[in-house]
Amino acid sequence: MASFSTNEFRSGLKVMLDGDPCSILENEFVKPGKGQAFNRVRLRNLKSGRVWERTFKSGESLEGADVVDVTMQYLYSDGEFWHFMEPNTFEQHQADAAAVGDSAKWLKEQDSCEVTLYNGSPLSVTPANFVELEIVETDPGLKGDTAQGGTKPATLSTGAVVRVPLFITQGEVIRVDTRTGDYVARASKN
Amino acid sequence: MDGWRPGASARTLRARAEVFRAIRDFFHARGVIEVDTPLIGRFGVSDPAIEPLFVSAPRDAIAARRFLQTSPEFAMKRLLAAGSGPIYQLGKAFRAAEEGSRHNPEFTMLEWYRPGFDLDQLAAEVADLLGDCLGALGRPLPAVSTAAYAELFEEVLALDPHSAETDCLAAAAAAFTDVSGLVLDRDGWLDLLMSHAVEPALRDRGLVVVKDYPASQAALARCVERDGRRVADRCEVFLGGVELANGYRELLDPQVHRERAAVDNARRRAAGLEERKLDPRLLDALSSGLPDCSGVALGVDRLLMHALGADRLDEVLPFSWGRA
Numbered sequence: 001m002a003s004f005s006t007n008e009f010r011s012g013l014k015v016m017l018d019g020d021p022c023s024i025l026e027n028e029f030v031k032p033g034k035g036q037a038f039n040r041v042r043l044r045n046l047k048s049g050r051v052w053e054r055t056f057k058s059g060e061s062l063e064g065a066d067v068v069d070v071t072m073q074y075l076y077s078d079g080e081f082w083h084f085m086e087p088n089t090f091e092q093h094q095a096d097a098a099a100v101g102d103s104a105k106w107l108k109e110q111d112s113c114e115v116t117l118y119n120g121s122p123l124s125v126t127p128a129n130f131v132e133l134e135i136v137e138t139d140p141g142l143k144g145d146t147a148q149g150g151t152k153p154a155t156l157s158t159g160a161v162v163r164v165p166l167f168i169t170q171g172e173v174i175r176v177d178t179r180t181g182d183y184v185a186r187a188s189k190n
Numbered sequence: 191m192d193g194w195r196p197g198a199s200a201r202t203l204r205a206r207a208e209v210f211r212a213i214r215d216f217f218h219a220r221g222v223i224e225v226d227t228p229l230i231g232r233f234g235v236s237d238p239a240i241e242p243l244f245v246s247a248p249r250d251a252i253a254a255r256r257f258l259q260t261s262p263e264f265a266m267k268r269l270l271a272a273g274s275g276p277i278y279q280l281g282k283a284f285r286a287a288e289e290g291s292r293h294n295p296e297f298t299m300l301e302w303y304r305p306g307f308d309l310d311q312l313a314a315e316v317a318d319l320l321g322d323c324l325g326a327l328g329r330p331l332p333a334v335s336t337a338a339y340a341e342l343f344e345e346v347l348a349l350d351p352h353s354a355e356t357d358c359l360a361a362a363a364a365a366f367t368d369v370s371g372l373v374l375d376r377d378g379w380l381d382l383l384m385s386h387a388v389e390p391a392l393r394d395r396g397l398v399v400v401k402d403y404p405a406s407q408a409a410l411a412r413c414v415e416r417d418g419r420r421v422a423d424r425c426e427v428f429l430g431g432v433e434l435a436n437g438y439r440e441l442l443d444p445q446v447h448r449e450r451a452a453v454d455n456a457r458r459r460a461a462g463l464e465e466r467k468l469d470p471r472l473l474d475a476l477s478s479g480l481p482d483c484s485g486v487a488l489g490v491d492r493l494l495m496h497a498l499g500a501d502r503l504d505e506v507l508p509f510s511w512g513r514a
Contacts, residue, residue: 007287007289018370028290028291029288029289029290029291029292029293030290030292030385030386031239031288031293031385032239032381032384032385032426032433033426033433033436033487034237034239034240034407034409034436035239035377035378035380035381035384035385035407036239036374036377036378036381036382037239037287037288038381038382038385038386040367040386052368053367053368054367054368054369054370055363055367055368055369055372055382055386056372057372057373057374057378058287059287
């Protein structure tokens, strides 16, 4: 893997730091006119999700991390692993609970999502920003409720629980923003 | 498709021109003459923290390459030694690999020298000049204050930068950023603390003249005894927490100059950097007699950035490094 000097650090670059793959978020060059030059770098550890700032001497370098984001189709979960497939090559990958994390509750079979591979294995899974899921359980809607009304919890087919307007009923398909977990709209039924 | 466009808006270009004019009017009124020394010289500075860009003709040997000047200091000192009297230069300076929101490898520097001035007189003149430049853009000069380097370290970090052990400086730095794996000498840690902790604390203090730097950071300033401690007779001017200017009571003694260069070159060797030969013509000029003077270099692009409330130099330059 190539190595990258501090002046090549750009947002999105994946590097190895303390044995873990990290993504660079920001890189600020600081230098007193007469004095040592530094790069203040904000990074995200792609394993732990931790975000922090580390200062490097300018000109130091880090090894690149073999990390790529691939769009894949979610196939199914066998209880222990979640299985994904690259649509072009039909190559399949299995991700464990640590890699899938909270994304599990947004994964619907056949949907596309982003799988981050580290040395060829799934490191994390990011669902599409918007997913359409069916409500499997919610209290019955009350007569006369309108869009301005309150909300109630609804359980989706994947197990996720979101707040929906009172007029939404069991069996309906809704559109949800996976970044916030918010209800967006009723989805048109196909 | 918009890559051809400048970073600076038409309004910003007019502000740049206003500032250039305010600078020239200021010095004209004070009898300081404008000079234009070469941008390309045969020698570069020995400062271990400053790297030059080189220029060479297609078939030049490495020995024949020349340096784009990192500041016009050496040539201006030769003019002073030749009896120029007070002089200023408004032009480009170049520093390799310095690129960021506050750095551009090619930048506009204003440098001037005042025979007979001590550093306090020069710092007062810097404030006057900044007042004129900001005034030309309809902006007031903020409150002006002076603080010793050690006072600021005491206030912000509760430590004495002149006596604290290296370990102690490193421990203080760890409170501001993750420093794992960082190997620095004593001055390196001081630089880290200055840039990560002290500078941000100056953000709301207007114009601050920081003086009495550690003697180890004298560069080409004279060292003096102050309250029983040896310090560099050097000042830095911060505006809104951004370093804007760096002034020296200039070192006159060619022998001390040689010694400083030897220390610089030892540090360059240790850091795996190419050593720099001293400019013999500068040494001859110093031997012939540089008048007692103070000199200062000021970053004009940063001044514009501050005056216009810009976040990045790219917004105040016609074409920054990435667009050039």
